[in-house]
Amino acid sequence: MSSIIKLLPENVANQIAAGEVVQRPSSVVKELLENSIDAEANNIRLIIKDSGKTLIQVVDNGIGMSSKDIKLCFLRHATSKIKQSKDLFDLKFMGFRGEALSSIASVSQMSIISNTDAQTEIGNKIKINGGQLVLQEEQVLKRGTSVSVENLFFNIPARRNFLKSDSVELRHIIDEFHRISLINHNINFTLINNGNEIFNLKKSIFKERIIRVFGKSTLEKLVPISEVTDFVKINGFIYKPDFARKTKTAQFFFVNKRFIKNQHLNHAVKSAYEGLIDDKYYPSYFLSFEVPNNTIDVNIHPNKTEVRFENDQSIYAVLKSSVKHSLGQFNISPTIDFENGVKYNTPYDYKYKSPDIPKISVDRSYNPFEIEKMIDVKIDDFETEESISKINFSDNSISFPSFQIDGKYVISKNSSGLVIINQHRAHQRILYEKFLKEFCSKPKLSQALIFPIKLDLSKKEINVISGLKTNLIAIGFKFSKFTKSEIELSAFNPIFDKESIEGFFRDIIVDHENDLNKINSSLNDFMARVFSKSHSSKSKKSLILQEQHSLINNLFACKEPSVSPFNQKIFKVIPLDSIENKILK
Numbered sequence: 001m002s003s004i005i006k007l008l009p010e011n012v013a014n015q016i017a018a019g020e021v022v023q024r025p026s027s028v029v030k031e032l033l034e035n036s037i038d039a040e041a042n043n044i045r046l047i048i049k050d051s052g053k054t055l056i057q058v059v060d061n062g063i064g065m066s067s068k069d070i071k072l073c074f075l076r077h078a079t080s081k082i083k084q085s086k087d088l089f090d091l092k093f094m095g096f097r098g099e100a101l102s103s104i105a106s107v108s109q110m111s112i113i114s115n116t117d118a119q120t121e122i123g124n125k126i127k128i129n130g131g132q133l134v135l136q137e138e139q140v141l142k143r144g145t146s147v148s149v150e151n152l153f154f155n156i157p158a159r160r161n162f163l164k165s166d167s168v169e170l171r172h173i174i175d176e177f178h179r180i181s182l183i184n185h186n187i188n189f190t191l192i193n194n195g196n197e198i199f200n201l202k203k204s205i206f207k208e209r210i211i212r213v214f215g216k217s218t219l220e221k222l223v224p225i226s227e228v229t230d231f232v233k234i235n236g237f238i239y240k241p242d243f244a245r246k247t248k249t250a251q252f253f254f255v256n257k258r259f260i261k262n263q264h265l266n267h268a269v270k271s272a273y274e275g276l277i278d279d280k281y282y283p284s285y286f287l288s289f290e291v292p293n294n295t296i297d298v299n300i301h302p303n304k305t306e307v308r309f310e311n312d313q314s315i316y317a318v319l320k321s322s323v324k325h326s327l328g329q330f331n332i333s334p335t336i337d338f339e340n341g342v343k344y345n346t347p348y349d350y351k352y353k354s355p356d357i358p359k360i361s362v363d364r365s366y367n368p369f370e371i372e373k374m375i376d377v378k379i380d381d382f383e384t385e386e387s388i389s390k391i392n393f394s395d396n397s398i399s400f401p402s403f404q405i406d407g408k409y410v411i412s413k414n415s416s417g418l419v420i421i422n423q424h425r426a427h428q429r430i431l432y433e434k435f436l437k438e439f440c441s442k443p444k445l446s447q448a449l450i451f452p453i454k455l456d457l458s459k460k461e462i463n464v465i466s467g468l469k470t471n472l473i474a475i476g477f478k479f480s481k482f483t484k485s486e487i488e489l490s491a492f493n494p495i496f497d498k499e500s501i502e503g504f505f506r507d508i509i510v511d512h513e514n515d516l517n518k519i520n521s522s523l524n525d526f527m528a529r530v531f532s533k534s535h536s537s538k539s540k541k542s543l544i545l546q547e548q549h550s551l552i553n554n555l556f557a558c559k560e561p562s563v564s565p566f567n568q569k570i571f572k573v574i575p576l577d578s579i580e581n582k583i584l585k
């Protein structure tokens with residue numbers, strides 16, 4: 001009996017593969033630009049005609065290909081970038097499957113000229129027509145490579161007819177050009193369409209590249225982000241909330257210099273803007289992540305725009321917190337000079353201030369009702385006077401004034417105006433960050449209790465706690481008994497206040513269901529929040545001046561001073577001009 005199974009001819013197999021790799025001219029642009037980057041070029045020119053339908057040419061000054069390699073490069077699975085399967089887990093290159101050139105060659109008329117030698121100007125040229133080598137000769141070219149792709153899909157009319165209008169295809173090409181040129185800002189890039197130079201980008205720092213690509217007006221929109229942890233380095237810029245748009249235009253994540261799409265990380269950024277932009281608006285960002293190559297998997301999608309992170313949850317948390325941190329800083333100091341790359345001022349920059357006498361003095365004709373209107377909180381005039389009079393004006397170490405009202409708010413000033421701080425929420429924020437830091441660091445401390453604490457809990461409640469047992473042990477708790485009906489605590493992490501521990505266990509049970517189901521809340525984050533709640537003073541508390549100052553200092557040393565762990569606003573600045581032009585007009 002004769003067999004009906006046949007191996008596909010090479011060029012048919014390549015055309016099928018091309019279906020995955022080459023969707024439209026912009027896919028060719030991406031693959032060719034990536035090859036030039038892999039070839040260590042620092043000068044890359046992209047020349048297109050009719051939005052890539054007639055010609056896509058990429059000329060680089062990279063390492064080039066030898067006369068032998070040039071004859072291999074367009075064959076399927078021909079790659080110089082991986083030699084053994086373990087290389088797949090430590091990828092330093094943009095491409096590695098050896099699929100791009102073979103796929104493109106099978107659906108176009110392609111010619112490649114390349115020269116590896118910086119001394120001679122003679123390179124090798126090949127021409128491939130629909131996957132078939134049709135010409136090979138020497139050609140003049142400086143060191144580097146030039147790849148021309150003409151008449152894409154000439155041999156597959158169905159695909160060619162499927163292409164969109166020139167303006168749509170050009171848009172796709174420009175998008176791809178942005179994704180690659182933004183993050184490779186140390187490379188010169190030019191883009192020429194039908195003889196018109198659209199971009200001419202000179203090697204520069206990231207911020208300048210963003211501005212060259214998106215225009216000068218971008219400068220005032222950017223807020224920098226920078227964060228370094230053991231497992232990820234984050235760098236880049238986000239847009240100030242005022243510049244959020246209704247479309248997702250400028251959203252760029254790069255991982256190890258590769259543009260990626262990632263809904264989870266996008267959610268992290270979006271949620272950091274919570275309360276600052278309308279739900280229908282999208283924040284813009286240019287964020288670059290550096291992670292060890294072996295902690296990501298880029299093989300999950302043929303065009304490699306999706307990656308899987310080993311430390312997904314942690315990166316989410318770090319990203320969200322650093323975006324919030326930067327937004328918080330920005331809220332405090334709206335007039336920061338980005339041009340000079342100046343670090344943000346904290347509102348209480350002691351370091352540069354010589355000690356001076358606070359400007360507030362006790363004025364007997366002082367009318368507290370004006371303040372009442374101004375800050376829109378209910379205050380008791382008697383208590384206010386009392387709190388003000390508590391300030392020790394002779395203390396020269398103080399370089400900013402503060403006072404407390406209603407046992408609930410600490411009022412102070414910064415360079416832009418009056419600052420009103422909700423002290424309970426500030427306290428929660430400080431504790432939360434302290435706990436979270438402790439939970440995420442190793443090793444944890446544990447202090448034995450002389451008398452073990454028996455927790456008064458129902459079976460149902462014990463069930464909730466047992467779900468968290470490993471995490472509780474990981475943060476320093478030890479249990480002398482842990483059964484279905486009884487829990488006894490024998491040691492705890494001394495970062496906690498012993499008196500608050502029972503309250504913590506009760507809070508954890510109450511909060512557990514609502515909170516844990518919320519996406520992206522890691523257990524450490526959850527427990528830090530519960531702890532911050534059970535440890536912070538709930539009712540009014542009068543604070544002496546030193547306590548007010550330490551609250552303020554600790555708050556603004558936090559990563560996210562503007563919102564409590566429960567997403568409530570911690571402070572508000574009433575700008576001087578609003579006092580002048582609105583409140584006291």
Ligand code: ADP
Binds near residue numbers: 036081
């Ligand atoms: P991959 O990039 O996955 O290795 P490609 O099909 O894109 O596969 O390219 C095949 C090979 O051709 C590359 O591995 C590289 O050796 C060579 N090559 C392609 N483009 C260039 C270039 N611009 N400069 C030097 N070598 C190149």
Ligand code: MG
Binds near residue numbers: 031100
């Ligand atoms: Mg490639």
